[in-house]
Amino acid sequence: MDGIREKIAAGLERAFASHGFAEPNVDTLREAAGVSLRTLYKYTPSRADMVKAALEHRHQRYMARVMDGLPDDPGEARALLMDRIGTWMQTEAAHGCLFHAAVAADPGNASVRDLLERHKKDVAERAAAAAGLAGQEVAMLVILEGLTQSWPLHGDQAVAAAKRLASAFASSNP
Incomplete structure (x- = not known):
């Protein structure tokens, strides 16, 4: 992602995470992105494109922060994974999953639902491995x-409960 796209996506992610998907108007989104209206529309020509850019950015950040660099030992990886998700929730997502919120705000939008499904699939595959x-x-x-x-x-x-559940599940599925 080039610098301007990254800046716009990061700003849009912050705006949607703070205000939800229904509340922010284009001026709020433009201000959060830190670009002119013309530049915002050049890179994200519609609100749907803005949502997509924000979610793509969120996916990349989540995967890097939560999934990258997990230990090779499965037990240690399970524990660290749960700790990282707890930290993510505390610092980034106290109101819940941004992907689920996007689908709830626009349930008929197939591209947003596809992003949710892809995100959850990637998370599940990396975490299970x-x-x-x-x-x-x-x-x-x-x-x-x-x-x-x-x-x-x-x-x-x-x-703590998620750690216990994952450990018990792993023990019952050698």
């Missing part, structure tokens, strides 16, 4: 989604 649970991607995703959804209510208790 790191956790030594290849072939159990759906089960791993259920644990991760449970953590993501329960974190706003339970914080560190949700992280």
